[in-house]
Every structure is written in C-alpha cells, then in structure tokens.
Amino acid sequence: MDEHGVVEKEVLEFLRHVKQKEAPFNRVFSSMCTRPHPLAVRVHQKFIETNLGDTHLFPGTKDLEDRVIAILASLLGTQNAFGYITTGGTESNVQALRVARDLNSKKNPNVIVPASAHFSFEKAARILGLEIKKASLDKFYRVDITSVENLIDENTIALVGIAGTTEYGQIDPIEQLSEIALSEDLFLHVDAAFGGLVIPFLEGDYKFDFKLDGVSSITVDPHKMGASTIPSGGLLFRCREHMDLLEISAYQEEKQHSLTGTRSGASIAATYAVLKHLGSRGYKRIVDRCMELTKIAEKKAISLDINPVIEPVINILALQIQNLDEVVSKLEKRNWYVSKTIKPKALRLIMMPHITEEILGEFLDDLEEVISYVR
Incomplete structure (x- = not known):
C-alpha cells in the first residue's frame, strides 16, 4: 500500500x-x-451504500427486495412465492440443494441432474456432501426422462431440470419431471437462471414454472436477460417452510436466509427499477x-x-x-x-x-x- x-x-x-x-x-x-439498462445503472449508483446484510438500517431496500420477488413470482406462475435476491445462479442453486438436503434425513443423499446441468451443481454437491447423478440427454439435448427414472433410488432427495441450458438453450421436459417429483415425493429444482426471463415471453407454451405442482424452487437471474446490474440473481420457493430452512439468527435478533452476510442493496434497487420500467x-x-x-x-x-x-x-x-x-x-x-x-x-x-x-x-x-x- x-x-x-x-x-x-x-x-x-x-x-x-x-x-x-x-x-x-x-x-x-x-x-x-x-x-x-441505463436506468438500472443510475439506480444502482443511488443505492450504492445499501447492505441487506443489515435490514434494520435499510428497511426501504428490503421492501424493494420483497417487491422484486413478488414480480418474479408472478412471472413464474404464482402470486405467492418466497425467496431472496442472490449473487447469481450459483448461489441460488447451492441454496436450493441445501434446502432439499435439509428436508431429508438420508445418510447418503443423491440428486439427479441432467448431463447438461451447470457446473454450479458440482460445487453444491461438494459443499453439501451430496452425490450427483447425471441423467443422459435425448437427441435434442433435453434430459431423458427414462434415464432420470432409472437413476432414482432410496437415497434420491431431489431432481433438477434446466430451463435454458448453458450450451444450447434447451428446455428440459419439466412437466414430466414435475410428475415424477410428485409421485416419488422428491424436491424439484428448476434452474432457469438464463431462461427465466426469456421463456415467459416466447410464442410457445413451455411449462417450466410454479404452474406445475411438482416444482419446488426456481433460479432466475435478472442480471442476465433482465438487464439489471451484477450481482442480481434470484431464488424462489413455492413454500415458506422451504425458505425457512435457510434461516439463521444473526446479530441483534435479526434473521437471515442468504448464503452471504453482506448483500448489495444497489443491485436489488436496480432490478426493481428495470423490472418496473420495462x-x-x-x-x-x-x-x-x-x-x-x-x-x-x-x-x-x-x-x-x-x-x-x-x-x-x-x-x-x-x-x-x-x-x-x-x-x-x-x-x-x-x-x-x-x-x-x-x-x-x-x-x-x-x-x-x-x-x-x-x-x-x-x-x-x-x-x-x-x-x-x-x-
């Protein structure tokens, strides 16, 4: 220095x-x-000092986060989801699998993901002590449902489907995964980090979100196609009980659900601004x-x-x-x-x-x- x-x-x-x-x-x-988006940049600068690691100091920014979650939830098929703004898809995927793990008491839990899944699931598995089983893909590079079914065993705790794969932008048959999740009583996480702000605006009717009863959680990143500032990811849960599994008591009796302590309020405000404006x-x-x-x-x-x-x-x-x-x-x-x-x-x-x-x-x-x- x-x-x-x-x-x-x-x-x-x-x-x-x-x-x-x-x-x-x-x-x-x-x-x-x-x-x-230029508006996102301007708003980010206005909220540059805000930290949602301390919502007591920044209740207004916390309110913006709640509003962002409500907007994303309505876009993803529900009026009643629970979640928070993350640093991006990796944190969201880690946290989703953390909930899936903590819902179970299995000693050797495994999660079935498509072969096309983002590398963040490998990170999550190492951190959380999970086994990753990779299901093969069909000729269109979607997860093969038969492969998924064959991989399920007594230690399986969750399934993962991708809505907008990293390499080819393909959408897995989430509706069929939802049916399997319901019949096998499994947690189903949908990684729509990229596709979550694309698919709802396409002409085709792609079923991938909370409209499907078996979907437990969804990753969606406003800092990708949402045109917000970095870091701005999103993690949404269908059930408050799932969100509450992430809860930890912080200082001064404040509770947190996030993986990180300090969190940028600026990118949350920027996300709210661009979602409302566009x-x-x-x-x-x-x-x-x-x-x-x-x-x-x-x-x-x-x-x-x-x-x-x-x-x-x-x-x-x-x-x-x-x-x-x-x-x-x-x-x-x-x-x-x-x-x-x-x-x-x-x-x-x-x-x-x-x-x-x-x-x-x-x-x-x-x-x-x-x-x-x-x-």
Missing part, C-alpha cells in the same frame, strides 16, 4: 487504461450477461428482437452449409462447424468474442440485447470469410 496515497487523477488514469483491456460488449457473442411488454420486445437476430444468424449459417446442433429454442445458437478451433482462433483475431460447446463441439453464439442487427451483420460477414478461408 502506498504510504501517502496517489492523487485521484493518477488513479483514474490507471483505471482508464485497465478498462480499455476489457471486451467491448458490441463484440461479445459469448456472454449470458449484457450491458445493464414491464412485460418491454421484455417481450427485447426477447422478440433477440430471437429475430437468432433466426437471422441461423438462416445465414444454413446458407453456408452450416447446420445448427438443434433448432434454437431461445436466443442461443450452436453451429456445427468443421475445423472449429481454427475458425474460433481467426474470429478472435478479428476481435470477436465467441465460445465453443463441448459435446458436440460447436460454435456457440448468444444473441443478447447488446447485439444489434448491424453488429450481427458484421460478424456474419467475418464468419463467412473465415469459413471460406479455412475450407
């Missing part, structure tokens, strides 16, 4: 250089997060536009004899490209940020709100040139 400190101008100049190293969002097709019609416009760009990219790919791994369900497109590593390397040299899926190997593109039709056109032109060169 500098003994006498550094003048503000010098610090800001250094930080300006650091910021220039970051990827500009208008070149990013690999991230499930986006540039926050409303369902605003989010529908955003999702429609992202889906339109996804279709444009898919059509262009097919014209280049490149097939998608699956027909896009949400705004994620995975393309089966020969010499993929070389293609990605050349795209990166042109300052495009893309990602690869593992099985099968494919070029993964996410059409987030920061992508415009003009930017997509530039990218597709470069992709065509690169593929022509590689071939």
